[in-house]
Amino acid sequence: MSKSRLFTNLSRSAFRISFVFFILFFFISGLFPVFSGYYAGSAYALLIPRLTRNIPVGSFPFGVAFSPNGNYALVSNSDNNTVSVVSMATKGTVASIKVGLHPTGVAIAPSLTFAYVCNTASGNISLLNMSTLTKALNIKTGGSPVNVVFTPDSRYAFVTNIHNNEVDVINTLQNAVIKRISVGKKPQGIAISPDGKIIIVTNAGGSSISIINVSTMSVIRNIHTGKNPTSVAFSPDSSPVHYIYVSSGKENKIYVYNEKNFALVRKFKTLSDPSSLGLTPDGMMLFVVNYQNMALSIYNAVHFNHIKTINLPTGPINVAVSPDGSVALITVTSASSAAFVRIKRTSATYAGIAPVSPVVVGTPATAVTSPAQVQTPAAVPQVSPYTYHPAYVPPSNYVPQPFGKVATVYTGKGPTAEAITPDGRYLYVINTQGSTLSVIDVAKDEVVKTIKVGNYPSAVRISPDGHYCFVVNSGTNTVTIISTGNYY
Numbered sequence: 029m030s031k032s033r034l035f036t037n038l039s040r041s042a043f044r045i046s047f048v049f050f051i052l053f054f055f056i057s058g059l060f061p062v063f064s065g066y067y068a069g070s071a072y073a074l075l076i077p078r079l080t081r082n083i084p085v086g087s088f089p090f091g092v093a094f095s096p097n098g099n100y101a102l103v104s105n106s107d108n109n110t111v112s113v114v115s116m117a118t119k120g121t122v123a124s125i126k127v128g129l130h131p132t133g134v135a136i137a138p139s140l141t142f143a144y145v146c147n148t149a150s151g152n153i154s155l156l157n158m159s160t161l162t163k164a165l166n167i168k169t170g171g172s173p174v175n176v177v178f179t180p181d182s183r184y185a186f187v188t189n190i191h192n193n194e195v196d197v198i199n200t201l202q203n204a205v206i207k208r209i210s211v212g213k214k215p216q217g218i219a220i221s222p223d224g225k226i227i228i229v230t231n232a233g234g235s236s237i238s239i240i241n242v243s244t245m246s247v248i249r250n251i252h253t254g255k256n257p258t259s260v261a262f263s264p265d266s267s268p269v270h271y272i273y274v275s276s277g278k279e280n281k282i283y284v285y286n287e288k289n290f291a292l293v294r295k296f297k298t299l300s301d302p303s304s305l306g307l308t309p310d311g312m313m314l315f316v317v318n319y320q321n322m323a324l325s326i327y328n329a330v331h332f333n334h335i336k337t338i339n340l341p342t343g344p345i346n347v348a349v350s351p352d353g354s355v356a357l358i359t360v361t362s363a364s365s366a367a368f369v370r371i372k373r374t375s376a377t378y379a380g381i382a383p384v385s386p387v388v389v390g391t392p393a394t395a396v397t398s399p400a401q402v403q404t405p406a407a408v409p410q411v412s413p414y415t416y417h418p419a420y421v422p423p424s425n426y427v428p429q430p431f432g433k434v435a436t437v438y439t440g441k442g443p444t445a446e447a448i449t450p451d452g453r454y455l456y457v458i459n460t461q462g463s464t465l466s467v468i469d470v471a472k473d474e475v476v477k478t479i480k481v482g483n484y485p486s487a488v489r490i491s492p493d494g495h496y497c498f499v500v501n502s503g504t505n506t507v508t509i510i511s512t513g514n515y516y
Contacts, residue, residue: 077313077326077356077372079338082365085112085121089359091134091146091175091346092366095158098351102156103359103366104131104145111145111154113161114357114366116350118448118455123161123489127154133175137200139182144198146173146187153187155203167203169196174216179242180224186240188215188229195229195238197245207245211238217259217275221287228272230257237274239290251290254279259305262287267311269330275302275316282316284332296332298325306347306356308371315356317347324358324369340367437473439466445487449516450494458485458499465499465508467515477515481508 086105089112094101100122103112111134113123128147136143136158143156144167153167153176171192178185178200185198188211195215197207212231215238220227227240230253237257239249254276261273270287280300284293300320307314307329314329324338324347343361349371350356358367440459443466447456454476455468463485467477482501485508489498494516499508 076336077338077369079340079367080370081119081368082341082360082363083114083119083121083357083368084365085114085359086110086124087364088361089345089364089366090132090361092348092357092359093135093143094348094350094357095136095140096138096351097140101348101350101357101366102134102136102143102145103357104134105364106130106132106148109147111156112366115448116355117452118446119368120446122447124487125156125161125163127156127163128152128166133173133188135176135178135185137178137182137185138180141182142200144176144178144185144187146176148172148174148190153185153198165203167198167205169198169205170194170208175218177218177220177227179220184242186218186220186227188218190214190216190232193231195227195240209240209245209247211240211247212236212250217257219260219262219272221262222265228260228262228274230260230274232256232258232277249290251285253283254281254295257283258303261305261307261314263311263329264307264309266309267307267329269311271329273305273307273314273329275305277301277303282314282327282332294332296327298327299323299337303344304346304358306349308349309351309353313371315347315349317344317358319343319345324356324367338369341365437468437475439468439475440464440478444485447488447490447497449490449512450492451516454512454515456488456490456497458488460484460486463501463503465497465510479510482506 085103086108088107089103090106091104092101100116101114109127109129111125111127112121115122127145129149131145132148133146140158142158145154147154151169151172153169153173155164157164169187171189173187174190176185176187183200185200187196189196193213195209195211196205199206211229212234214233215229216232217230225242227242229238235255237251237253238247241248253274256277257274258277259275263269263271272285272287274283280298281295282298283295286293298316299318301318302316303319304317312329314327316325318325322340322342324340326335328335341360341363344358345361347356347358354372356369356371360367439457440462442459442461443457444460445458453470455470457466463481463483465479465481466475469476481499483503485499486502487500495512497510497512
């Protein structure tokens with residue numbers, strides 16, 4: 029082969045390689061604006077949510093809501109008339125609070141001092157003391173309360189009553205209904221704008237949404253939307269767009285409206301019977317629970333493209349996204365659990381659950397009090413709900429386990445409930461079948477002590493100062509009081 033021909037062949041090969049690289053560069057460069065357009069400024073860029081576990085709660089879990097500080101979530105259990113308190117620090121249930129009949133919607137006030145639970149069958153609202161995790165009182169409403177939202181200052185609560193076509197306005201200082209607002213047929217979903225100025229109500233029986241002006245407490249507009257609208261959500265403040273999302277249960281579509289002028293922006297198809305909506309804090313991801321398809325559909329909330337579908341057990345019904353955007357919880361009726369979906373990895377860790385009084389719940393015994401401290405539910409209405417009460421923060425020398433770490437620790441027979449010490453160092457687990465209490469060193473992932481208690485222990489709590497552990501023994505109608513000693 030001559031030198032000139034060799035040079036020509038090499039030149040052609042080099043040209044082909046250069047051309048391929050050019051094409052690849054052009055293709056990738058073309059894709060980059062598309063992806064960056066979808067996820068610009070998002071902390072969730074190209075991260076795909078995934079189901080990691082199921083957290084056991086009560087029978088037929090329905091409503092779910094995170095506390096504004098993200099430390100815990102409340103799940104209303106419609107079939108056993110309780111509310112489960114789920115700690116995000118331990119990813120487990122730390123309390124079960126008895127409320128009214130057939131609880132549905134639940135919300136924690138922005139002040140963190142109290143929560144409201146809608147008891148659909150008994151026609152009232154249960155007020156929960158969030159410092160003691162007990163029910164303080166019931167508030168009579170009209171019709172059948174379904175869902176509730178609070179104004180940002182926690183001063184007012186707005187409640188949808190599905191059977192009398194009204195929204196009740198509750199003054200949270202008086203704990204009484206001060207006004208009833210007529211809306212459309214069978215009001216169900218409700219959401220308040222981030223600035224607290226307007227409220228959107230979905231009228232499931234009237235194929236419409238009602239827009240309420242918060243300052244005047246009156247309907248300013250009714251808009252025809254898809255058939256059987258069930259859920260509604262606002263874009264968060266930090267979202268690049270400001271939309272209102274409405275699910276149409278019978279059309280299997282999501283309707284998107286402009287928050288400023290309420291004009292229809294887009295409607296797009298989803299799976300069967302979308303029953304609940306949730307958004308990440310940056311407004312980039314939209315979570316849609318599809319009851320009939322037993323799935324969670326995830327979309328880009330700005331450009332509406334489909335991201336992922338997560339299959340769930342029968343009966344997923346409601347979704348809530350944590351304030352830091354790291355997880356979503358979906359109540360699953362048939363599984364008596366809350367599905368835990370990780371959205372993104374985060375270096376931030378949840379603070380431990382706020383200290384609570386040693387009230388043992390879930391048994392006929394109303395309360396067991398520490399020798400050092402007594403707190404009563406009656407104290408709640410006397411505390412201003414407008415004061416922010418920060419949650420308990422572990423000491424600076426305490427290093428929590430990395431988020432997402434999986435460890436298997438064997439305890440006694442039939443572990444059913446747990447409580448963690450205020451410093452987060454020890455986990456106390458009751459073993460129902462073995463009638464024992466296991467003390468787990470969280471850092472070492474091992475049982476460091478086993479204590480014999482009464483027959484069939486059913487509940488366990490740690491006192492706020494961490495010095496006492498209380499175990500309710502259902503089989504012997506007793507309470508075992510244990511000094512934590514070195515295990516705190």
